[in-house]
Amino acid sequence: SYELTQPPSVTVSPGQTASITCSGDKLGDKYASWYQQKPGQSPVVVIYQDTKRPSGIPERFSGSNSGNIATLTISGTQATDEADYYCQAWDGSTALYVFGPGTKVTVL
Amino acid sequence: QVQLVESGGGVVQTGESLRLSCTASGFTFGSSAMHWVRQAPGKGLEWVAVISYDGTEKNHGDSVKGRFTISRDNARNTLHLQMNSLRAEDTAVYYCAKVKMNSFDFWGQGTLVTVSS
Numbered sequence: 001s002y003e004l005t006q007p008p009s010v011t012v013s014p015g016q017t018a019s020i021t022c023s024g025d026k027l028g029d030k031y032a033s034w035y036q037q038k039p040g041q042s043p044v045v046v047i048y049q050d051t052k053r054p055s056g057i058p059e060r061f062s063g064s065n066s067g068n069i070a071t072l073t074i075s076g077t078q079a080t081d082e083a084d085y086y087c088q089a090w091d092g093s094t095a096l097y098v099f100g101p102g103t104k105v106t107v108l
Numbered sequence: 109q110v111q112l113v114e115s116g117g118g119v120v121q122t123g124e125s126l127r128l129s130c131t132a133s134g135f136t137f138g139s140s141a142m143h144w145v146r147q148a149p150g151k152g153l154e155w156v157a158v159i160s161y162d163g164t165e166k167n168h169g170d171s172v173k174g175r176f177t178i179s180r181d182n183a184r185n186t187l188h189l190q191m192n193s194l195r196a197e198d199t200a201v202y203y204c205a206k207v208k209m210n211s212f213d214f215w216g217q218g219t220l221v222t223v224s225s
Contacts, residue, residue, distance in 0.1 A: 001170065031209070031210050031211070033210070033211035033212070035153070035212070037153075042203060042215040042216065042217055042218060043153065043203075043212070043215055044215075045211055045212060045213055048208075048209060048210075048211035048213070049209055049210075049211065054213065084152075086152060086153050088153075088211070088212070090210040095158075095167055096155065096167065096169065097143070097155040097158065097210075098155065099145075099152060099153040099154065099155060100152075101152045102152040102153070
């Protein structure tokens with residue numbers, strides 16, 4: 001089965017840039033999405049189709065996907081960005097949806 | 109606005125069954141594929157199942173295949189998840205989610221299922 005890997009945690013200072021990676025075999029050939037989840041809340045999509053940002057998501061969130069790695073970048077990180085972030089891809093060969101294990105972003 | 113409201117969660121014993129429902133509003137339910145995603149306490153997200161817009165195609169994750177069944181009633185704008193032979197490891201918050209371009213663009217608030225041994 002298809003698997004995605006993420007670092008368990010990332011720590012960033014306020015105003016700095018946070019980069020969260022998601023790796024998977026030929027991930028660049030699939031579309032990657034990213035979700036933000038704060039404690040006690042449902043996930044919210046912040047990036048879809050690798051680079052697209054839904055309406056209402058701040059411009060400081062951006063994404064890329066190439067080769068085996070997708071990356072979520074948060075520029076000018078704010079305290080409100082502290083959350084768990086999950087990557088997700090669709091495996092066309094099995095028609096299954098896969099989530100990464102999640103990365104806890106701490107703003108310190 | 110899009111709303112997804114899950115119901116049916118609760119505490120059950122190992123081996124018992126439970127049926128979850130998700131009532132949708134604010135979009136054309138009968139034109140949208142729908143999913144169930146779960147999250148065990150303190151753990152990550154796990155995709156559970158998908159059903160096509162008309163209910164003719166279904167797919168389930170390996171961990172629930174043969175025990176869970178996704179279904180829908182487009183006349184009532186409702187999504188279901190029939191869960192049989194429940195195990196302790198099925199304890200989780202279950203979310204229904206709408207998908208757009210292979211991304212989950214709206215999620216419900218979730219319903220908690222606790223399987224007690």
